[in-house]
Amino acid sequence: MNLDTAFTRATGVALPIIGGPMYPCSNPELVAAVSEAGGLGVVQPVSLTYVHGHDFRAGLRQIRAATTKPIGFNALIEASSRTYQERMVKWVAIALEEGVRFFVTSLGNPRWVVDAVRPFGGIVYHDVTERKWALKARDAGVQGLIAVNRRAGGHAGALTPEALFNDLGDLNLPMICAGGVGGEREFIDALRVGYAGVQLGTRLIATVECTASEPYKQAILTADESDIVLTERLSGVPVAVIRTPYIDRIGTTIGPLARRLFRGRRTKKWIRSFFALRAAWDLKRTSIRGGARADDPSRAIWQAGRSVATIEAIEPVARIFDRFARAARNT
Secondary structure, three states: OOOOOHHHHHHOOOOOEEEOOOOOOOOHHHHHHHHHOOOEEEEOHHHHHHHOOOOHHHHHHHHHHHOOOOEEEEEEOOOOOHHHHHHHHHHHHHHHHOOOOEEEEEOOOOHHHHHHHHHHOOEEEEEEOOHHHHHHHHHOOOOEEEEEOOOOOEOOOOOOHHHHHHHHHHHOOOEEEEOOOOOHHHHHHHHHHOOOEEEEOHHHHOEOOOOEOHHHHHHHHHOOHHHEEEEOOOOOOOEEEEOOHHHHHHOOOOOHHHHHHHHOOOOHHHHHHHHHHHHHHHHHHHHEOOOOOOOOHHHOOOEOOHHHHHOOOOEOHHHHHHHHHHHHHOO
16 A cells, blocks of 8 residues: 555655544654654644643744654644634744644634745645535635544544545545554545544553553543543543543533533633633642642543554564554555
8 A cells, every 4th residue: 555645745754644633632752753764753832842841932942853854743733822823823934944844734714824934835735524614724725635434532523534524525635534444454445435544542642652641641541442432521522532431420511601601602601611621620639640639540531542442562663563564555
């Protein structure tokens, strides 16, 4: 199987693999390891600065010191507040100054990111879960799509990888399969469907380079698909997590008042911000090594997708990628 795809040609990476930007798990060492192993590591800026404590520019330079290969940047572009939007605009500008040329946009209209990076030869791929968002992203000028399917961790979509590809295939944009890829077989299957690459998230948490807590990593190794549940209690919309006693205790659905606020034109931004801040605080405290509740499953929030069923060991990123590449080339 040929690993030369529209994605690898556009980005200059060796393997059609993106290291998905994860809050809070995308530590600098993990991002660098993904790129150094031939994929494309993507920086999650809130994770880099708020969770791992780096000045943004200094954090980028730490990653660049560990690899000279391309890295990417994740711009969450929903304007939940003016302060947040101003910070994201500044981060995009700094990323460009530091040589980043690949951008993954999430939420909102990616037009301003497309316009900002175009003069530098930048490339923008947008996260989508369904056709209406893909059409808006195409009209905004993005060069590709991150197609988030129902097997993903975090904010998953509703369609299978195959159904989502078929739904978006006529848009003539390279697509990255995001969700359900934990082993070689899923990687090969995604390329056979027609995807230009895959995005790994859960698989990369269970790596030597990720600084997530050991109980979190072990939970990924021991979980099966039936252990992945969707809860609205983190952000107001369903998030895929590993079922723990804490998730059982808080439940998986929001109350009628919160649901009504999410539907209101004037109140939805406020309630989204409230849920996002609360979720960020909980995830920071429960997912990273040294967090107050990181080692306590009775109080833990561990995001993960259905690929847990295929993940059997904590390994270095390079070993995983080498195995993926060899399996594909021998197919």
